Amino acid sequence: MTVPFLDLQALYREDAAAYDAAYHRVMNSGRWILGPELSRFEAAFASYCGRRHAVGVGNGLEALRLALVVAGIGPGDEVIVPAHTFIATWLAVQQCGATPVPVEPEDGGFNIGPAGVRAALSARTRAVIPVHLYGHAADGPGLEALCAEHGLVLIEDAAQAQGARWGERRVGSFGQLSAFSFYPGKNLGAFGDAGAVLTDDDELAHALRQQRNYGSTQRYAHESLGTNSRLDELQAAWLQVRLAKLDAHNARRSAVAALYAQHLAGVPGLRLPATAPGSQPVWHVYAVQATAREELQHFLSECGVETLVHYPRPVYGFAPFAAHRPAAHTRSDELCAQVLSLPMGPHLSDAQVMQVCAAVHSFFEAHPA
Numbered sequence: 001m002t003v004p005f006l007d008l009q010a011l012y013r014e015d016a017a018a019y020d021a022a023y024h025r026v027m028n029s030g031r032w033i034l035g036p037e038l039s040r041f042e043a044a045f046a047s048y049c050g051r052r053h054a055v056g057v058g059n060g061l062e063a064l065r066l067a068l069v070v071a072g073i074g075p076g077d078e079v080i081v082p083a084h085t086f087i088a089t090w091l092a093v094q095q096c097g098a099t100p101v102p103v104e105p106e107d108g109g110f111n112i113g114p115a116g117v118r119a120a121l122s123a124r125t126r127a128v129i130p131v132h133l134y135g136h137a138a139d140g141p142g143l144e145a146l147c148a149e150h151g152l153v154l155i156e157d158a159a160q161a162q163g164a165r166w167g168e169r170r171v172g173s174f175g176q177l178s179a180f181s182f183y184p185g186k187n188l189g190a191f192g193d194a195g196a197v198l199t200d201d202d203e204l205a206h207a208l209r210q211q212r213n214y215g216s217t218q219r220y221a222h223e224s225l226g227t228n229s230r231l232d233e234l235q236a237a238w239l240q241v242r243l244a245k246l247d248a249h250n251a252r253r254s255a256v257a258a259l260y261a262q263h264l265a266g267v268p269g270l271r272l273p274a275t276a277p278g279s280q281p282v283w284h285v286y287a288v289q290a291t292a293r294e295e296l297q298h299f300l301s302e303c304g305v306e307t308l309v310h311y312p313r314p315v316y317g318f319a320p321f322a323a324h325r326p327a328a329h330t331r332s333d334e335l336c337a338q339v340l341s342l343p344m345g346p347h348l349s350d351a352q353v354m355q356v357c358a359a360v361h362s363f364f365e366a367h368p369a
C-alpha cells in the first residue's frame with residue numbers, strides 16, 4: 001500500500017455533491033467575476049478569522065504584494081522576512097521595489113519572533129512579514145507589540161496556517177494586514193489559484209478592492225493604478241464548501257500529528273516538530289528533522305511512503321537573492337539540510353500513519369544514529 005503525501009482528490013470525493021451544486025449554481029447565475037459568491041466567501045472567511053474585511057485576490061503572492069502596496073511600501077524601504085520560507089514571501093517584497101531583510105527562525109522552532117526581528121531593525125525598516133510556517137502560528141501578540149513600538153506595519157503571511165491560533169486569536173487577525181493563499185494544497189485550498197487579504201481598516205480594504213480591479217471599485221472610474229488580480233466566482237463558491245469543513249479537516253490533521261508524536265518519540269537521530277506554548281498549529285506539514293535526511297527519504301520512498309522537503313534550499317541560495325546570504329552557517333541552512341515532511345492531510349487513515357511510523361523505525365534500526 002502506498003501512502004500519498006496528500007490526497008487532494010479525496011477532498012473532492014468527500015463533498016462531491018456540494019461542490020457540484022456550487023458549480024451548477026455559478027454556471028446558471030451568469031456571474032463569473034466579482035459577484036455574490038465572492039462577497040459571501042469574503043464575509044465568511046473574515047468572520048472565521050476574526051477580521052472586519054477580507055478581499056479576495058488571484059493568489060497568495062498577489063495577496064502579499066497588494067498588502068505591501070496599500071501599506072505604501074516601496075523603493076528604499078526594508079521589510080523583515082523569515083530566512084526560512086517559501087520564495088513568495090521575498091518575491092512580494094522585491095516586486096514592490098523594497099529590500100527583504102532575512103531573520104533566522106527562533107531557537108528550535110520554525111518561525112521568526114520579536115527578539116530576532118528587533119535585532120534586524122534599521123532606520124529604513126518599514127514592515128515585518130512573519131510566516132506561520134508549516135501551520136505553526138508565529139508570536140502574533142509579541143510581533144504586534146514590537147511593531148507598534150517602532151511604528152512598523154505588520155503583515156502576516158498566513159498561507160500555510162488557515163485556522164491556526166496563538167492564544168485565543170486565529171492567524172489572519174494579527175497586525176494591519178494578513179495575506180492568504182488558497183492554492184489547492186493549502187489547509188483551505190481552492191480547485192485552482194486564489195488568495196485573500198484581510199484587514200480591520202476600512203480604508204485599506206477599499207484600497208485593496210481598487211488594487212485588485214484596475215484601481216476601480218466602480219466600472220471605468222480608475223482612482224489609482226491597480227492591477228488585475230481577482231478571485232473568481234467558481235473558486236469562491238467552492239471555497240465556501242471547503243471553509244465549512246476546515247475545522248474538521250484541521251482536527252484530523254492534529255490527530256495525525258498526535259499519532260506521529262506518540263509513535264515516533266524517542267527515535268535516536270530523529271527530531272520531531274516542537275510546538276511553542278500558546279500556539280495551536282494546524283499541521284500544514286509535519287516536518288521532522290534528520291541528519292540522514294536524503295537516505296531516510298529514499299528508504300521511505302522504497303516503502304511506498306511519499307515525502308517532500310519544505311524547502312531544500314534557503315531563499316538566499318537562489319542567485320537573485322544571493323546578496324542576502326549570511327556569513328555563517330545558520331538555522332535556516334540546517335533546516336534546509338535536515339527537514340522532511342511526512343505524509344499529512346485530513347484523509348490519512350490511522351493504518352497509513354502506522355505504516356509511515358513502521359517504515360521510519362525500520363530505517364533507524366538499520367541506520368543507528
Ligand SMILES: *Cc1c(COP(=O)(O)O)cnc(C)c1O
Nearest residue numbers: 059060061086088159160181183
Ligand atoms: C503557498 C505560499 C505562498 C504563495 O501562494 P500562491 O497562492 O501559490 O501564490 C506564499 N507564502 C507561503 C508561505 C506559501 O506557502
